[in-house]
Amino acid sequence: MANIPLAQVFLNDEIRQSVAAVIESGRYILSGECQAFEEELAAYTGTRHAVLSSSWTASVSLLLEVMGLNPGDEVLVPSHTAFPTVEPIIHVGAKPVFVDVGDTYCMDPDQLRESLSSRTVGILPVHLYGHPADMEAITKFADSHGLWVLEDCAQAQGAFCRGSRVGSMGLAGGFSFYPSKNLTVLGDGGCICTNDDGLAEGVRMLRNHGRKSKFTHEKVGYNLRFNEIQAAAGRVALRYLDQLNEHRRAVAQRYGERLEGKVELPPVRPWAEPVYHMYVIRTKRRDALADHLQGQGIATGIHYPVANHQQPAITGRYPDLPTLPNTEAWVDQILSLPIHGQMPLEDVDRVCDAIAIFLD
Numbered sequence: 001m002a003n004i005p006l007a008q009v010f011l012n013d014e015i016r017q018s019v020a021a022v023i024e025s026g027r028y029i030l031s032g033e034c035q036a037f038e039e040e041l042a043a044y045t046g047t048r049h050a051v052l053s054s055s056w057t058a059s060v061s062l063l064l065e066v067m068g069l070n071p072g073d074e075v076l077v078p079s080h081t082a083f084p085t086v087e088p089i090i091h092v093g094a095k096p097v098f099v100d101v102g103d104t105y106c107m108d109p110d111q112l113r114e115s116l117s118s119r120t121v122g123i124l125p126v127h128l129y130g131h132p133a134d135m136e137a138i139t140k141f142a143d144s145h146g147l148w149v150l151e152d153c154a155q156a157q158g159a160f161c162r163g164s165r166v167g168s169m170g171l172a173g174g175f176s177f178y179p180s181k182n183l184t185v186l187g188d189g190g191c192i193c194t195n196d197d198g199l200a201e202g203v204r205m206l207r208n209h210g211r212k213s214k215f216t217h218e219k220v221g222y223n224l225r226f227n228e229i230q231a232a233a234g235r236v237a238l239r240y241l242d243q244l245n246e247h248r249r250a251v252a253q254r255y256g257e258r259l260e261g262k263v264e265l266p267p268v269r270p271w272a273e274p275v276y277h278m279y280v281i282r283t284k285r286r287d288a289l290a291d292h293l294q295g296q297g298i299a300t301g302i303h304y305p306v307a308n309h310q311q312p313a314i315t316g317r318y319p320d321l322p323t324l325p326n327t328e329a330w331v332d333q334i335l336s337l338p339i340h341g342q343m344p345l346e347d348v349d350r351v352c353d354a355i356a357i358f359l360d
């Protein structure tokens, strides 16, 4: 029997043909394909602008630089997320203040007040595993304290929160096209989406050596541009994104039906339309279950085994780190099961059969 991978990149003949056409075009960086991809990403998200860059991390680092954060500024951010979520905050000299998550694994809005200080300038919620964070509660809190909100949409492209697309509700949203993500581009890539003309213009300049025109440099910038080949691939993949996300929901539904009552399932809020970047269960016998599944040729993952407020890069830097009960308890119990936009439902059944044998 074939092995079952944890994730799989979407690739078809349309992508191969669009890439071949760019190879022949002789234009490889920030040209027509990138421009069209930006327009299509903005339209899909429901924002005025999308600005491509070489990754989520690059995009959000540029964004925070344009926003002009000051040393000592504090940003409220969940600890239970990919480490890159906190890197841009630190790179611009600000401080991440870690907040616990609720049972959807997203930032718990009820924990925000406790972490607020006179130095807090913004909130960076993460739509983790494809389930939107509670943006209504978070933006209400932010508005009442004069804070901005940036959405980490790296794992949630296409998800809705109370009818709004993720990435359209805060000051800006950051997206990743890394090969495991819901929308992929045959390599690294990312973008920000925003309705703010100044932020979009600023990121556009900084990603390309601070240029406004070919030989006029308004800022000292970087080379964090995007590529035509990848934009062409991404444009095709974007046309399939809703279909792929719909299939992820069908996979999640099958897991839910088969695993109900056996392990802790990922909860879904009634106001959320998730896109299941990952399907994460919880069990106290996590490591033994992962070993058992590996023995059956079934890949699993742990996202993430070490909480960010306990990472060496963080504990060595900040003396006053909080205790986060949910995050700290769940890192030892979470297990990501295989899921992707083209996963056969027979494979889902194979995973569930293997789990049932383990639990018997």
Ligand SMILES: Cc1ncc(COP(=O)(O)O)c(C=O)c1O
Pocket: 055, 056, 057, 058, 081, 082, 084, 085, 126, 152, 154, 155, 175, 176, 177, 178, 188, 189, 190
């Ligand atoms: C939640 C989250 N934020 C940020 C990132 C960083 O994305 P990138 O690899 O495109 O920089 C990732 C991807 O690893 C992620 O999952």
